[in-house]
Amino acid sequence: MRFPALLLSGLFAVGFLVAPNAAHSAEASPSPAKKKLRIVLVGDSTVGESSGWGPGFAAWINPDVAECINAARNGRSSKSFIGENLWQPALDLKGDYYLIQFGHNDEPGKGPERETDPATTFPQNLSRYVDDARAIGAKPILVTSLTRRKFVAGHPHQLLPSLVPYAAATASVAQARHVPLLDLHARSIAFCEQLGEPGCEALSPRTAEGGVDQTHLNAKGSAAIARLVVEELRRIAPELAPAFLAEPRPLLAMPVPTEAPAPKQNNSEAKKP
Numbered sequence: 001m002r003f004p005a006l007l008l009s010g011l012f013a014v015g016f017l018v019a020p021n022a023a024h025s026a027e028a029s030p031s032p033a034k035k036k037l038r039i040v041l042v043g044d045s046t047v048g049e050s051s052g053w054g055p056g057f058a059a060w061i062n063p064d065v066a067e068c069i070n071a072a073r074n075g076r077s078s079k080s081f082i083g084e085n086l087w088q089p090a091l092d093l094k095g096d097y098y099l100i101q102f103g104h105n106d107e108p109g110k111g112p113e114r115e116t117d118p119a120t121t122f123p124q125n126l127s128r129y130v131d132d133a134r135a136i137g138a139k140p141i142l143v144t145s146l147t148r149r150k151f152v153a154g155h156p157h158q159l160l161p162s163l164v165p166y167a168a169a170t171a172s173v174a175q176a177r178h179v180p181l182l183d184l185h186a187r188s189i190a191f192c193e194q195l196g197e198p199g200c201e202a203l204s205p206r207t208a209e210g211g212v213d214q215t216h217l218n219a220k221g222s223a224a225i226a227r228l229v230v231e232e233l234r235r236i237a238p239e240l241a242p243a244f245l246a247e248p249r250p251l252l253a254m255p256v257p258t259e260a261p262a263p264k265q266n267n268s269e270a271k272k273p
Contacts, residue, residue, distance in 0.1 A: 037066040037243050040095035040138075042081070042129070044104050046146045047072035050254060051205060051216035053146065056226025059248035066243035069093055077105035077114040078125035087129070091136055097240070098133045099229075100126070101184065103145030103166035104215065118165035126173045141237065142174045144185035146225060149192050149200045149214040156197035159189055180236045187228045219254045 039061070046052045047070070054070040061068045071090040073081065081087055081102070090098070102125070106116040116122040126142060133140040144167040152158040167185035174181035192200050203221030205213045217225060226248070234241050 037097070037240075038093065038095045039066060039068045039097045039099065039240075039243065040090055040093050041068065041070045041072050041099050041101075042087070042090055043072040043099075043101035043143070044076050044081075045072070045074035045216060046104055047099075047101050047143075048074055050074070051213075051218075053217060053222050053225040053229060055219070055254055056217075056222035056224070056248070056251055057229055059223065059251050060226060060230050060244045062243055062245050069095070072101075075105055075114075076102075077110065077116060078102035078122055078129070079106065079116050080114045082125065082128070083113065087132070091132055094136060095133075095138050097237075098129070098138050098140045099143055099182070100129050100133075100140060101143035101145060102126070103163045103170070104148075106166055107162065118169040122166060123169045123173045126170060127177060130173070130177050130179055139180075139237075141180045141182055141233075142170050143182040143229075144170045146184055147188045147192060149197075149204065151197045151200075157193050159193055161185070161189060182229065182232045182236060184225070184229060184232070187232060188225060191224070191228060217254075219251050222254060223248065223251045 041047050041054050041057070043052070047054050049055060049070050049072070051074070052072060054068075054072055058068045058070065071086070071093065073086055076084065076086065102122075105114045106118070106122050108115055116125060130140045130142070145163040147159060147161050147163065150160045150162070152160055163185060167183070170185075171181055171183065173179070195203075200214075201212050203217060203224055205216050205218045205221075207213050230244055230248075234244070
């Protein structure tokens with residue numbers, strides 16, 4: 001079949017007009033932005049925004065690579081975080097990694113809505129966190145409880161840790177479920193005993209009565225404990241290393257810790273951390 005000369009010239013003209021435009025369009029199309037790694041923190045006030053290591057941890061995050069969302073809430077235990085429907089919204093964040101730390105409010109004397117048994121209900125709860133995180137394709141990392149900074153009278157470099165059963169239970173779940181374990185309990189004990197009681201006071205906020213809060217952290221404490229967390233993550237989850245800066249950004253002063261409403265307790269130890 002012969003094409004008329006006029007038609008052929010028209011086709012070539014269209015080709016020369018369209019092809020350069022198509023190439024230009026391909027060059028101008030922006031490549032899709034790479035998804036940032038999302039790290040979600042889950043726990044109580046010792047992780048939270050106002051009095052935990054979470055703000056110090058966020059200061060390490062490389063914003064070009066990752067983001068950190070702190071879903072921890074004051075006064076919650078492994079039981080009440082689920083019971084108050086705080087866990088599902090945390091899962092809805094679709095994190096890539098979940099750092100999960102409980103224990104302080106699981107202790108005896110915290111009330112039936114919160115306390116758990118380190119031999120039974122506490123590990124059962126942690127197992128659920130692991131299963132639920134994995135179900136959305138995320139990687140859970142279990143974190144043992146930050147130590148309380150109560151020292152033996154007359155021995156300013158010897159702590160009286162109260163969370164050993166919960167730390168041990170966390171380690172057992174991590175081993176049984178093949179989950180990375182960040183042993184913050186052991187690291188923080190070693191760190192605080194090296195600092196000694198006077199040194200630890202510099203990391204601690206003050207109570208309403210003017211005493212030293214031996215559970216929570218001020219800005220300096222948040223930065224110090226977060227450094228331990230990042231050091232351990234680089235060791236146990238080396239694939240996360242690009243998510244961290246070489247050194248953290250300066251941490252601004254943290255707000256005064258606020259307590260969530262708690263059930264009334266006769267035990268004076270029932271104050272929420």
